[in-house]
Amino acid sequence: MSPRATRGYRALARILPAEFRERWSADLEEVLADRLRTAGTSRWRRARVWLSLACDIALLAWRERFGNNDTTPAPESHPSMQYLLQDLRYAARTLRHAPTFSAIAIGTLAVGIAAATATYSVVYPVLIQAPPYPDPDRLVVVWPAGNANRSMVALAEEDMSSLERVTGLSNWTLTLTGAGEPIELTATLVSPHHFEVLGVAPMRGRSFAPEEEAPANSGVVVVSFDFWMNVLGGDPEIVGKVINLAGAGHERREIIGVMPRHFEPYDPKTRVWVPLAGDPGLPFEEDPTWYVNTRIARLSSDATLSQATAEVRTHLAGIQRRAPQIYAAEDVADATVVALATDRAGSVGSALWAAFGAVSLVLMIVCANLANLFLSRGDGRQRELALRAAIGASRQRIGRLVLLETAIVGAAGGIAGVLAAHALVDLLVRLAPDDFPGISYVTVDGPVLGVALVATLLTTLVASLYPIQRAARANGTAAIAGGGRGAAAANRAGFGAALIGVQIALALIVTAGSGLMLRSLDALLAIDPGLDSNGVLAFRPNPPEGGYPDNDAFKRYYADVVERVRTLPGVESAGAIHLLPGTFGNWSFPTYPEGLEIQDGQAVPSINYRAVRPGYFRSVRIPLLVGRILQEADNADGEMVVVVNDSLARRFWPGGDAVGKNIHLFSPTSDPARIVGIVADVRQHSRSVEPLPEMYFSHDQVGRSGMAMWITARFESGDPLDRVDDVQQAVWRIDADVPIAGMQSLGNALEESTRSTRFLTTLLSGFAAIALCLGAVGVYGVTAYATGRRRAEFGVRLALGASRRGILGSAMRRSLAPVSIGIVAGLAGARLSTQLLRDAIYGVPVDDPVTMLSAPAVLALVAIAAAAFPAWRASRVDPVEVLNGD
Amino acid sequence: MSPAPSQFLPLHPLEFRILMTLNVGASYGASIVRQIEAQESSVGRLYPANLFRRIRDLTERGLLAETDRPEDADTRRTYVRLTDLGQDVLQAEARRLEALVRDARAHDLIGDAK
Incomplete structure (x- = not known):
């Protein structure tokens, strides 16, 4: 050990x-x-x-x-049972007669339990619960994601002995028609043995057969339970029926299976699965299915993650040698195999652990507060308990009486906490971004309730141990004689002060964490995304491929949509782009800028690629820096042109002469595209990611069937969301069978990338607020208790000529001494604990001086305010009254 | 004269398991926990502190007695063994349980042993 x-x-x-x-x-x-x-x-x-x-x-x-300690089995009607019930009734009655104490104690506990339970319910499905598949520890994901095709998945399976089976996944959207308005469905293209790799079979029908990988046989679909119930009406005879589900090479598909209710798709939004189809036997260099985003595998029984990682690197190095344009050497060196559970937690894992840590600290503060409350209550009841002891109650019975009171507080606080947690969880789910890992599985059920129960028991037990022991050992004679100022009382005051020190230290750790997240959010929001999203509506009509079989028809459709929207009353400008900023897809291709010499073994730069319609730059106000933007004349008949961003121009032509130069995609000998203009950088995916080199091609020159476009429309005034109906009607007048997805303001889309940070910041700020309030209550309670005990002393000092200000100062000093010690200890703790947030913050160092100075300052102010009132009251005592009274 | 074994019945299930484990030979606390948890009919993890309290009580009641530890054993371990009384109580409890099972079988609650 x-x-x-x-x-x-x-x-x-x-x-x-x-x-x-x-x-x-x-x-x-x-x-x-x-x-x-x-x-x-x-x-x-x-x-x-x-x-x-x-x-x-x-x-x-x-x-x-x-x-x-009697270990013989108890007869059924033991007198101790009667005593227990008697004591229980008595404890409930005494609590009813002390409503302030009961309300504060139950309320404090409820707040702590609610916060802990709700947080745990968010943490549980992401960090603790194993992915819901058989033998989940052996399921792994190959990083980096993307840059793979169907043949590479098959090759990986052949090449690597540490991976038993590998399945490729690709995010897709399909269009369902024939049931009212057309619906765009989130689909996943998967290898035929996908469900076998995960180890879950459909509850009805079957999963894909190997021959359904061939394009001709791939017109089949497996649907989710939710889709079967809510869209297909839960039809028990559904297997074998055909639905109009257009996209990925088919117009109609036969339903072959329904997944069980609790099956968790890799992408939680997936509603249907279709085969990842392609011609068998193609070498990977010739396989066009480059849209495989994810590779999930099952480890062989004797393989470890590190063995698999080593093997994946060797495998990818082979691929890199055969096709250097696919992987850069550093990508191969960075490749790694991670557990599916780690992949699920994504980038929020460490921040969630921090939230879990913070809520545990809050629970400890609750413990300290309750202990102080129970102690104060014990002081108020010393005479009563001593009297009970004097007339024959055993130590055990008195201890039990106090324990029962504590148990009632614990039960009431626990129940109130769990009820509040239900409401809090709803709120958290609403606040969390849709793609927050595991958010759709958050619920207050078995394991979470178990933790709530344990947290309640532990908190109550720890908080009450010392007060109960003290009550059971109360010195009867001294208490009845009205004492309570001896060594025991001094010990108790010292214990109370120590609890305050602990509470303040813990509260400071939580406050510093939340302060750091707030500063990080502030830094994030201060970053200019490079475009103006105010008043811009964005949406994505997605015409089914069957209705628009050739590239020209597809391009014409979008040209019509942009034109219709642009001519709507109140619309200032409209355009289109195939990857909207703030949404998470990316296209990047090997690119050969004119004049760039690529040495042997050196990776070809992979540059971000966007297709836009001319009005796009105006509609989102991306400033033109040099040359011109794309125009209607840049069509299939015109010269191939491209607009690049500032980062690209500076990287390859630092001399400032990018305009007029040529760019070749995929191969140095491919047809060139001439640079006609340079626009400002845009933070494409997230405010926290530096702009990358980017190229904008004309949709009329590069658009093709199946490439769905986002329409951006800038309105002259008002909230663009008020115009959704007009816009939809205009689009449906062109073709009523086209589903419109993602209708939102562009501001909302950009905000999406900061929602995880906002969510975690809100969570931590909530904890900090609770910690500050509880800290204030604690300081107030201890000051009130200490000044109450020193009332006679203050009376005498006033009678002997001390000033009221001097008394106030003395009372404040005594209370604030543990606060200062707590702040020093808390600062040290905060320095260590904020390291946990390292991955979750942006633009501020973990030991940010502003946070590290302001958090203690806030806490000190709160403590001074909490101590001031009882201290001021102590300085107002009337010396005559006090001296007469004693 | 030592008390009659029947005075100690029924035994707490955990006490029965402790006596049964020690029927094989003397042992010490942590090892008793391990042996009970390894038994086929064990219900899983035990609470060790609670089990040690039971061993102490059984010793106080004369069913167990402390005994010399083997020469090479850790000196911090205290070995206990079954006393004659403990042996008698264990057998009496086993007979009592056997009779109970017979009754349950007669009431068709469980089938015949295969």
Whole structure:
């Protein structure tokens, strides 16, 4: 067992009675070491081992100190049962008579449990729950994504012994017609054995057969449970029926299977799967199916991730040698095989762990606050409890009475917390971006409720251990005599102050994390995306390929749509682009700029490629820097031209003479495109990604059937979303069978890329607000308690001539001392914990001085404000009244 | 005179398992946990602290007794063995359970052993 684990265990074992500890400690340590060894490196399994041991030890400690040690089985009607019910009723009654205490204690616990439960429900499906497939640990994803075709998937399977089977996936959209308005469906093209790789079979019908990979046989579809129920009406005879599902080479497809209800598609938006079809036996260099985005594989039984990674690199190096334009050497060196679970968590994994950490700290603050509340309550009841002890109540019974009160608070707080968590989860799901990993599986159910229960039990138990022990050991005589100012009271005040220090330190860690996220969001929003999205509506009509079989018909359709929209009243300008900024697709091709010498073994630059219609630049106001933008005359009959962005011009022609130069795509001998203009850079995917070199080609020159375009329309005034109906009607007047997808303001599309950051910032800010409020309540409570105890002292000092300001200062100093210690400790903690946010922040360093100075300042102000009122009240005591009273 | 085994019945299931484990020979805390968890009918992970409390209680009630540890054993381990009384109680409890199972079978709750 590691020294850290040994230390952890010894700290835990301290709560056991000394005698038991001495006799059994070595055995307990041995069992723990056994279990940690079995748990391996899985953090989740190790946490379960520790949790189980903590519960075991805590229960035993309780039983040994207060419990009934009689081990003979209890007869059915034992008098202790009656006592228990009696005590339960009494505890409920006393709580009812202390409504302020009950409300604050239950409320505090409920806030903590709600925050923890809701956060856990978001974290659980992404980070903890294994992907819902058989033997999920062996499912892996090959990174980098993209840059693959169908033949490469087959080649990977042949080449690598560490990967048992590989399936390629490609995101696609298909058009469903014949059931009211045409619908655009998110589809995934998959290898025929896709479902076998995942290990899940359709609940009805069958999955794809190998021969359905051939284009002629590929007119089949497997549908999701949701699609079957909601679109196909749950028809039990659906298998074998044919639907109008256009795209990917077919107009109609036969339904061959329905996936089970809980099957999780790789892309959560997928509603149907169709074969990734292509001519068999093509060498990969000649296979045109370059749209395979993802490769999922099942590891062979004896292979490890690192072996698979090594093998993938060797395999890709072979591909790179055969076709250097596909992969750069550094891409091959960066290639890696990751577990499907890691791939699912995506880029938010570390930030979610940070959120989980933050909510755990909030829960600890709740613990400290509750402990302080229970202690104060114990002080108020000292005489009553001492009296009960004096007339014969056993220590055990008094301990039980206080425990029952705590249990009622715990149960009420836990239930209120879980109810609030339900509402909070709905809110979180609404706030989260659609593509936030696992967001569609977030729910408050079994495992999440289990965690809520454990969190409630632990929080209540930890918060009440010391107060209960103190109540059970109350010194009867002193309390009845009205004492309470002896060594025990001083200990209790010290304990309260220590709790404040801890609360402030924890609150500072949470506040600093949230401050850092806010600063990062601020930095992100301050970045100019390079275009003006105000007043621009964007949408994507997607004509079925069958209706527009040739490239010209397809291009003409979009030219008509842009023209119709442009002539609508109130529209200032309209254009089209095939990859809208802020949406996540990318096309990039090997490009040979004129004059660039490419050495042997050097990768050909792969440059981002966009097809646009002329009005695009005007409609989103991308400034022209040099030359001209594309125009209607740049059509199939004209000279092939291209507009490039500033980054491209600077990279290849730093002398500023890019206009007039030629660019060749795919091969240095292909037909050239002449650069006619340079436009400003646009942050295409996300504000946090630096602009890349980009080329804009005329849709009339490069557009082809199946290349769906986003229409951008700038309105002269008003909210563009108010004009959705007019626009749709105009588009449907051209062809009523074309589905229109993605209708939104361009601002919304651009915002999409910051929504994950916004979401995590909101989450952490919420925790920071809770932590600050709880910290304030804690400081207030401790100051009020301390000044209450020192009332007589203040009275005497005032009578002897001390100034009220001096008393105020003295009361404040005493309360703020633990606050300052907490702030210093919290700063150290914040420096360490903000490292977790490293991947989630942008534009600010993890030890950002502004955050590290302002978070403690905010916390100090809150603490001063919380301490000021009770301290001021203490300075207003009337010396005569106090002296008479004592 | 030692008390009658029947006074200790019924045994808590965990106590029964502890006695059964020690019927094979003397052992110590952590090893008893391991042996019980390895039993085919075991219900999974035990709470070790709770189990050690049971061992202590069984010792106090005279069903177990501390015994010398083997020469090469860790000196921090305390070995326990079954006393004669413990042996008698274990057998009595086993007979009681057997009778219970017979009754259950007579009531058709479970089938005949194959």
